Amino acid sequence: xxxxxxxxxxxxxxxxxxxxxxxxxxxxxxxxxxxxxxxxxxxxxxxxxxxxxxxxxxxxxxxxxxxxxxxxxxxxxxxxxxxxxxxxxxxxxxxxxxxxxxxxxxxxxxxxxxxxxxxxxxxxxxxxxxxxxxxxxxxxxxxxxxxxxxxxxxxxxxxxxxxxxxxxxxxxxxxxxxxxxxxxxxxxxxxxxxxxxxxxxxxxxxxxxxxxxxxxxxxxxxxxxxxxxxxxxxxxxxxxxxxxxxxxxxxxxxxxxxxxxxxxxxxxxxxxxxxxxxxxxxxxxxxxxxxxxxxxxxxxxxxxxxxxxxxxxxxxxxxxxxxxxxxxxxxxxxxxxxxxxxxxxxxxxxxxxxxxxxxxxxxxxxxxxxxxxxxxxxxxxxxxxxxxxxxxxxxxxxxxxxxxxxxxxxxxxxxxxxxxxxxxxxxxxxx
Amino acid sequence: xxxxxxxxxxxxxxxxxxxxxxxxxxxxxxxxxxxxxxxxxxxxxxxxxxxxxxxxxxxxxxxxxxxxxxxxxxxxxxxxxxxxxxxxxxxxxxxxxxxxxxxxxxxxxxxxxxxxxxxxxxxxxxxxxxxxxxxxxxxxxxxxxxxxxxxxxxxxxxxxxxxxxxxxxxxxxxxxxxxxxxxxxxxxxxxx
Numbered sequence: 157x158x159x160x161x162x163x164x165x166x167x168x169x170x171x172x173x174x175x176x177x178x179x180x181x182x183x184x185x186x187x188x189x190x191x192x193x194x195x196x197x198x199x200x201x202x203x204x205x206x207x208x209x210x211x212x213x214x215x216x217x218x219x220x221x222x223x224x225x226x227x228x229x230x231x232x233x234x235x236x237x238x239x240x241x242x243x244x245x246x247x248x249x250x251x252x253x254x255x256x257x258x259x260x261x262x263x264x265x266x267x268x269x270x271x272x273x274x275x276x277x278x279x280x281x282x283x284x285x286x287x288x289x290x291x292x293x294x295x296x297x298x299x300x301x302x303x304x305x306x307x308x309x310x311x312x313x314x315x316x317x318x319x320x321x322x323x324x325x326x327x328x329x330x331x332x333x334x335x336x337x338x339x340x341x342x343x344x345x346x347x348x349x350x351x352x353x354x355x356x357x358x359x360x361x362x363x364x365x366x367x368x369x370x371x372x373x374x375x376x377x378x379x380x381x382x383x384x385x386x387x388x389x390x391x392x393x394x395x396x397x398x399x400x401x402x403x404x405x406x407x408x409x410x411x412x413x414x415x416x417x418x419x420x421x422x423x424x425x426x427x428x429x430x431x432x433x434x435x436x437x438x439x440x441x442x443x444x445x446x447x448x449x450x451x452x453x454x455x456x457x458x459x460x461x462x463x464x465x466x467x468x469x470x471x472x473x474x475x476x477x478x479x480x481x482x483x484x485x486x487x488x489x490x491x492x493x494x495x496x497x498x499x500x501x502x503x504x505x506x507x508x509x510x511x512x513x514x515x516x517x518x519x520x521x522x523x524x525x526x527x528x529x530x531x532x533x534x535x536x537x538x539x540x541x542x543x544x545x546x547x548x549x550x551x552x553x554x555x556x557x558x559x560x561x562x563x564x565x566x567x568x569x570x571x572x573x574x575x576x577x578x579x580x581x582x583x584x585x586x587x
Numbered sequence: 588x589x590x591x592x593x594x595x596x597x598x599x600x601x602x603x604x605x606x607x608x609x610x611x612x613x614x615x616x617x618x619x620x621x622x623x624x625x626x627x628x629x630x631x632x633x634x635x636x637x638x639x640x641x642x643x644x645x646x647x648x649x650x651x652x653x654x655x656x657x658x659x660x661x662x663x664x665x666x667x668x669x670x671x672x673x674x675x676x677x678x679x680x681x682x683x684x685x686x687x688x689x690x691x692x693x694x695x696x697x698x699x700x701x702x703x704x705x706x707x708x709x710x711x712x713x714x715x716x717x718x719x720x721x722x723x724x725x726x727x728x729x730x731x732x733x734x735x736x737x738x739x740x741x742x743x744x745x746x747x748x749x750x751x752x753x754x755x756x757x758x759x760x761x762x763x764x765x766x767x768x769x770x771x772x773x774x775x776x777x778x779x
Contacts, residue, residue: 159656166646166663170670177674181681200692208692272747 188217191242195235197228203303205327217243224251225325227304250342251324253306253317257336258349258533258582259291260312279333287530290352292336298328319586341563346575349582350535353557356476356502363500364436371437371455375445377428394449396426400441405480408434409441438479438496458499458516466511467491470579472538473503473512506536508579533582535559544577591722596777598726604702605734606764606771611702615738616760618693620746625739626732628693633728635675635697636706639668640724643707644717657711664707672698702731737767 192213199209204225206212216223220243224230229239269285271277275297278284284293294313306321307328315328319342329337336351377394401409413419413426420426439452467490474482474491478500485492491512501514541559542550549565561574574583604610611632618628643664651657676694680687687694697703706727710720741763750759 158654159659162650162654162656163659163662163666166650166666170666174670174673174677177677181677183680207688211688273749274747277747 186217188242189213192216192239195229195238195242196226199228201303203227203327204325205330222325224323225303225327227323227325230323230325231304251339252319252322252342253324253326253328253337253339254347254349254586255292255315255317255336256338256347256349256351257290257292257314257334258584259286259288259531260294260310260314262312262533263288263291263531276331276333284334288352288534290334290336290350291531292334297331297333298337301327301331303327343567344561344563344586345566345569346561346572346583346585348535348559348561349584350533350558351556352531352534354534355557356506356537359505360478360500360502363502364433367437367455367498368432372453373430373432373435373437373450374452375428375430375450377449394428394447396428397446398428399444399446400428400450403440403444405438405440406434406436406478407431408436436478436498436500438481438498440479440496443495454498456499456516458497458514460493460497460499460503460515461513462491462493463511463513464490466509468509468579470508470538470540472506472508472536472579475538476502476506478502506538508536508538533580535582536580538579540577540579541574541583544573546571546573550574591718594719594722595726595729598706598723599730599733600771600774601777603730603734603771603774604705604727605731606768607774608705610705611700611731614693614696614700615735615764616757617696619735619739619742619760622736622739622743624693625735629728629732629735631694632697632700632702632731633725635668635672635700636703636724636728636731637721638675639664639671639703640706640710640720641717642667642671644710644715644720647711660708660711661704664704664711668703668707669698702727734767738764741767 189210193210196209196213202208204212204222206215206225212226216239220239223236223239229235264287266282266285266287269278269281271281273295275284275293275295278293278295283289284291286293292314294309296307296309296315298315299307299309302322303325304321304323306318306323307315308318310316315337317328324339324342326339329335329339334351338347340347375394396411398411401411408431410429410431411426412429437452437455439454442450442452469484469490471484474480474484479496479498481494481496482503483492483494484490497514499514499516501516504510504512504514535558537557539552539559542552547565547567547569549562550559551562553560572585575581575585577583598604602608605612605615614628614632619625646663646667647657647660651660651663672695676687679694706720706724710723713719713723715723738760742760745759745763754762
């Protein structure tokens with residue numbers, strides 16, 4: 157008897173203490189919170205990245221757009237409607253994740269990596285083992301983290317996202333060290349699959365640096381003045397026709413007026429000067445000089461081959477050639493070379509179809525890093541997609557040096573002109 | 588004083604609750620994925636152990652023993668622990684929201700933690716004095732934190748290591764735990 161009484165008494169005392177404490181320590185709770193917690197699954201699985209469903213509910217009230225982090229709720233239309241009722245706004249945006257890399261196996265390895273099987277780890281070791289510093293590392297951190305198992309690695313060692321199962325929660329985008337998973341609206345039609353923001357100026361600058369000591373530019377623009385028959389005579393051969401300035405595509409030749417004032421007089425002559433950093437020794441000026449005072453020795457010797465059938469006339473090589481040595485022709489085929497090639501290989505690297513092959517004969521030639529040897533699927537910055545789009549939905553993003561597809565304008569397209577326009581096929585339709 | 592210290596070390600290392608006595612294994616596997624979570628769980632458990640052992644000591648010595656109803660111990664202890672955890676949860680929630688958030692779901696889970704009941708039982712059966720039961724429960728709590736911290740540190744490493752597919756996740760954690768347990772057996776040589 158005594159045991160029943162004592163246990164009841166203890167229970168009663170604790171009950172009273174607890175109820176008093178509950179009243180005294182009561183915390184004002186947003187009533188929406190309870191309701192939101194009621195809708196959420198309550199499994200505390202943690203897939204949303206929050207510590208349990210109640211923490212997620214709290215965050216959800218602050219920012220209803222993250223509803224898609226909970227796959228269980230997001231997949232259920234009724235629950236979404238209920239949630240929208242409670243939170244007063246439409247909960248969750250209809251978004252999904254896409255992979256903006258098409259390299260995978262096509263992207264060369266920089267070195268053999270034997271570390272832990274994780275993108276995060278691999279990325280910390282010399283910025284990953286892929287030659288492209290923007291490309292997918294392929295260890296599948298995103299596959300691990302996906303709460304709805306929407307991501308799988310395909311045979312190209314690239315993550316493939318199942319759009320039906322993806323809720324756009326962004327867990328994969330957060331975990332990807334290369335930030336090549338992007339969350340885009342579900343209704344977007346196309347997306348770009350490259351994130352490489354290289355600039356053609358960089359390989360060109362590398363090339364110029366590598367040929368600095370080879371080749372030679374020599375010209376005596378100044379001449380000498382001699383005293384003859386009681387008069388100063390100018391023996392300079394250069395007639396200052398300035399044709400070489402026009403010919404130079406790199407603005408490496410400048411015309412300067414030295415001496416008194418800024419005017420050319422009988423005694424004050426302008427002088428032509430070469431800027432060594434800009435000159436690529438293409439010898440275009442040599443061929444045009446009427447007095448033959450410019451002598452250029454080319455740094456490299458080589459040859460180029462062009463497969464005219466493969467040319468798709470994108471004009472990439474013509475735009476990029478530092479000596480403007482290429483042009484479209486009507487006779488022999490689309491592309492023609494002149495004699496001012498410096499064998500830098502930019503055209504080969506830029507050619508999306510691999511129609512151009514540049515070979516350098518010199519043994520000690522420092523090959524420039526050619527973009528197409530890193531990965532065939534790197535955006536070549538030809539901007540054809542921008543020209544092709546009728547809706548003006550693609551603009552050039554100067555910051556990332558890549559085309560940017562504007563989601564709000566990329567709607568209702570029947571011809572997918574940008575997909576066809578891209579010579580390397582890195583603009584992809586969303587299925 | 589030496590005896591109290593001996594009790595403390597005894598329950599922290601020699602009779603480590605998790606690794607030697609196998610009590611409180613659910614948080615050991617459930618909350619040992621991250622070091623930070625493991626530490627806060629350990630601290631919460633230690634706190635509950637310490638305070639509930641004081642209260643159960645008072646109840647046993649002023650209620651159970653005088654009325655000779657010692658066989659009701661488990662019912663009473665559970666009652667004490669459950670209400671105590673509730674009370675602590677309320678206080679923490681009111682006083683420190685950040686601590687409440689950090690402990691999260693683990694706080695109510697302590698109610699069902701057998702290590703907490705275990706230390707109350709041990710101090711009751713062993714006929715400990717109040718100071719002794721405080722020292723032993725503190726030792727048990729520190730041992731709990733130690734085991735959780737070691738385990739979570741190893742599991743953080745396990746996450747990224749190349750484990751055979753069939754062993755990934757919990758299986759390898761069990762194997763790790765058994766090896767860890769083996770190494771703790773060595774502390775028996777201290778002989779306190």
